[in-house]
Amino acid sequence: MKKYNLLYTALTLLTVFFASCEDMLTEKPNSSYDKDGFFSTEAKADMAIMGIYNSISDYRHYGYYEMAAHASDDTYYLARTGSDNQICDMVHYTTSSTNEWVKWLWALKYQGIDRANMTISGIQGMDGYGENKNLYALEGEARFLRAFLAFDLVKYWGDVPFKTDYSSGYDDAFGGRVNRELIYDQIIEDLNFAKSNLEWATAASSPERATQGAARALLMRVWLQRAGYSLQQNGQMTRPDDATRKRYFEAVLNEWEEIQKNGYHGFYDGGYEALFKSYSEGVLNSKESIFEIAFFHQQGSRNGGAWGIYNGPQVAEPTGISPTEANNYMGRANGFFITVPEWKAFFEESDARRDVSICTYRYTWANNQHTKQERSAGSWYPGKWRREWMTPETRNKNMNYGDVNLCVLRYADVVLMAAEAYNETGSTPEAWRLLNNVRQRAGATAYTDANYEELMAARKKTHALPFISDGDAQGKFRTALYWERGFELSFEGQRKFDLIRWGVLADALKLFGEKSSVNKKDNKPYPAYQNFVTGKHELLPIPLAEIQSNPKLEGKNNNGY
Incomplete structure (x- = not known):
């Protein structure tokens, strides 16, 4: 199924509507599309939901800036050094509360939540709401998006201001910190509503819109993150007690069982490489792609995403050609x-994920043609999104932005989340079965009791994991999962948060930073392990402007900032 874009269906009306409601909170909006009169039809309610999606798809949000929030981890880092109060500082763990990108991420997440709050309230006030399944489904979609953004707030900033009513005036725009456990409760309530009122995906549906499967998959991720470590306001990393954690893992498995019972979602039929080529080509598949953030570049604007442009292999700009030749x-x-x-050596030769994930070449430009040039270790790129895989209609549409979607909920991730929950609840054989399903799809050897040490040998020789004990069956699985989630999901936005919830981010950065060949020189391009401060950098700083303007924050930032 070829990609279509859902975000610009009613762009003009959305712009008028949300600008009128957000720009002047102290005055009643003068637009005919104000909240009181807007929610009169299902079509207009749907339009309001498009406005929530639009906040997420802003180029300053998931289109580009979010990339900096995901790195550095133990798999990739930034090619630049130095300080810029933007991407460099975020990736190298030298971020301050005045960082421009952190400010935009904060603002856009709250913008999306406020739009969701308004949309949910507007739908609930519509005529016939109580008997209209379509309105319940639309509300479910808005609640999914609110939960998605609220979960980001908790992961990035911990305890933050949070409310579920729309900020209709200046006085109610500000709030104090809310304990993240209460925010988690609301996230779960929203996702439970969404899963109860949204339809399951089918071959005819688009992963650009939330479905029941997306709500259940996000619930699995939320429960896992909640079961793990998180940084508290006192600078301590804590996690729930064992009985509570077991209950959370069981909740993960409840959602997994329902996804399995439905039976639609599974691995992409074409294989791992074809899956990622399809993202760059703009092909939608709702089987493995459970939820994608949609991007579409409009000529003459800065809309669109930078997936495969800023985080793919380098391609030199074509010069000296006519506009008609551009495509x-x-x-x-x-x-x-x-x-x-070092990650490249840890993949098996047969593992299709190696050469998809790690691109060892770039394209130079000379004599009116691109030429592939192999690069040495330390100059390799994330390869899951690439200019060369884009279609002729989109690959030269804009030099800085494109139409490549970001899949944020993928079936393989769901399988590995279920495997982790099985292991933590004592069903380790089932955990191995699921993990091996992921490996076998990629052409990697399945783990057995007989070959575990052999498959681990190369990694243990140089990168043994002293922070994960593999002295028993559960420990062996945790060790394998550490590597497997890196092999399968690298650069997709989950790795750093896996390491945080496992309580090993600082350890992993130190292990890979100290041993990496790229840092065996005076100028260390991968300095995260030196800069990272435990008890500080597990969270981002609240933007200084927010601290200064919101008296209910009492002038206090996150620990260490």
């Missing part, structure tokens, strides 16, 4: 991010 070439890709090269 014959790939356009430019900046190649800002670099993979930690």
Whole structure:
């Protein structure tokens, strides 16, 4: 199924509507599309939901800036050094509360939540709401999006201001910190509502819109994150007691069982490489892609995403060609991010994920043509999104932005989440079965009791994990899962948060940073392990402007900032 874009269906009306409701909170909006009169039809309610999606798809949000929030981890880092109060500082763990990108991420997440709050309230006030399944489904979609953004707030900032009513005036725009456990409760309530009122995906549905499967998959991620470590306001990393954690893992498995019972979602039929090529080509598949954030570049604007442009292999800009020839070439890709090269050796030769995840070449430009040039270790790029895989219609549409979606909920991730929950609840054989399903799809050897040490040998020789004990069956699985989630999901936005909830981010950065060949020189391009401060950098700083304008924050930032 070819990609279509849902975000610009009613862009003009959305712009008028939300601008009128957000720009002047102290005055009643003068637009005919104000909240009181807007929610009169299902079509207009649907339009309001598009406005929530639009906040997420802003180029300053998931289109580009979010990339910095995901790195550095133990798999990749930024090709630039130095300080810029933007991407460099975020990735190198030198962020301050005045960072411009952190400010935009904060603002856009709250913008999306406020739009969701308004939409939910507006739908609930519509005529016939109580008997209208379509309105319940639309509310479910808005609640899914609110939960998605609220979960980001908790992961990035911990205890934050949070409310579920729309900020209709200046006085109610500010709030104090809310304990993250209460925010988690609301996230789960929203997702439970969503899963009860949204339809399951089918081959005819688009992963650009939330479905019941997306709500259940996000619930699995929420329960796992909640079961793990998180940084508290006193600078301590804590996690729930064992009995509570077991209950959370069981909740993960409840959602997994329902996804399995439905039976639609599974691995992409074409294989791992074809899956990621399809993302760059703009092909929608709702089988493995449970939920995608949609991007579409409009000429003359800064809309769109930078997936495969800023975080793919470098492509030199074509020069000296006429505009009519442009679609014959790939356009430019900046190649800002670099993979930690040691990971390449840890994949098996047969593992299809290796050469998809790690791209060892770039494209130079000379004599009116692109030429592939192999690069040495330390100059390799994330390869899951690439200019060369984009279609002729999109690959040279804009030098800095494109139409490549980001899949944020993928079936393989769901399988590994279920496997982790099985292991933590004592069903380790079932955990191995699921993990091996992921490996076998990629062409990697399945783990057995007989070959575990052999498959681990190369990794243990140079990168043994002293922070994970594999002295028993559960420990062996945790060790394998550490590697497997890196092999399967690298650069997709989950790795850093896995390491945080496992309580090993600082350890992993130190292990890979100290041993990486790229840091065996005076100028260390991967300095995260030196800069990272435990009890500080597990969270981002609240933007200084927010601290100064919101008296209910009492002038206090997150620990260490």
